[in-house]
Amino acid sequence: MTQAGPAGRTRVTVLRSDGPVALRETPDGVYLVGAAAGPLGGDDLMLDIDVGPGSRLLLRSAAGALLLPGPHGGTSRQRIHARVGGGAHLDFCLQPAIAAAGCDHLVSADIELAPGATLRWREAIVLGRHGEPAGQCVSRLDVTLAGMALYRGELTVGRPWTDTSSAVLNGASAVGSVVLAGAARAKPAAQAGDGLAVLPLAGPGTVVSATAPDAATLARRLDRGERLAGR
Numbered sequence: 001m002t003q004a005g006p007a008g009r010t011r012v013t014v015l016r017s018d019g020p021v022a023l024r025e026t027p028d029g030v031y032l033v034g035a036a037a038g039p040l041g042g043d044d045l046m047l048d049i050d051v052g053p054g055s056r057l058l059l060r061s062a063a064g065a066l067l068l069p070g071p072h073g074g075t076s077r078q079r080i081h082a083r084v085g086g087g088a089h090l091d092f093c094l095q096p097a098i099a100a101a102g103c104d105h106l107v108s109a110d111i112e113l114a115p116g117a118t119l120r121w122r123e124a125i126v127l128g129r130h131g132e133p134a135g136q137c138v139s140r141l142d143v144t145l146a147g148m149a150l151y152r153g154e155l156t157v158g159r160p161w162t163d164t165s166s167a168v169l170n171g172a173s174a175v176g177s178v179v180l181a182g183a184a185r186a187k188p189a190a191q192a193g194d195g196l197a198v199l200p201l202a203g204p205g206t207v208v209s210a211t212a213p214d215a216a217t218l219a220r221r222l223d224r225g226e227r228l229a230g231r
Helices: 215-228
Strands: 002-004 010-012 021-025 030-034 044-051 056-061 076-084 089-093 097-099 104-113 118-126 136-145 148-157 174-181 191-193 196-200 205-212
Touching: 010 056, 044 056, 044 089, 076 089, 097 104, 097 136, 104 118, 118 136, 118 215, 136 174, 148 174, 148 205, 174 215, 196 215, 205 215
Parallel strands: 030 056, 044 076, 056 089, 076 104, 089 118, 097 118, 104 136
Antiparallel strands: 002 010, 021 030, 118 174, 136 148, 174 205, 191 196, 196 205
């Protein structure tokens, strides 16, 4: 939880963590640090974020998450719920998640933006470790602004009808997106090509989507997409 302090400085007022992920405050923001292997099949993780009015929060990770099968099988789940107050900003950009062979992972994020709030939400998935097939991963993102739907998106990887389909991944080994939301943001023209698409939303925001043969190329394409979107 954050609050706006004197002279507009942000203070982290509540910071609690447990299990395989630890939260660490730095001068730049808050980092997610792996305290144990995982997520493993059967894990059920929750991340609750509250960015108070007028404050700013940057969330990063020290390393990519390795999504692994559990010793007894089962689906691993991660649920994220974020509330961003009026005039506040949330910048969420973690290292890519790696869908290791045999994993079955479901991540869902529900972001509530108050009027005047802004958002940068960047995520990426790598399909398997080097030389192995991808496990299964479903990533769902829902963003509302002042109670109205701004963005609804879901991506599934690790299944033949998505990974090889020319309409989805077309054989790419890495995929990612960035959602940029804010009423003051100018909307770019829609652009698509070379594994990258920049599309304005119906409301105040833009979504950048990219596919690539590896994580490094994906990062460069997403960076380029953000520049085209005017970040």
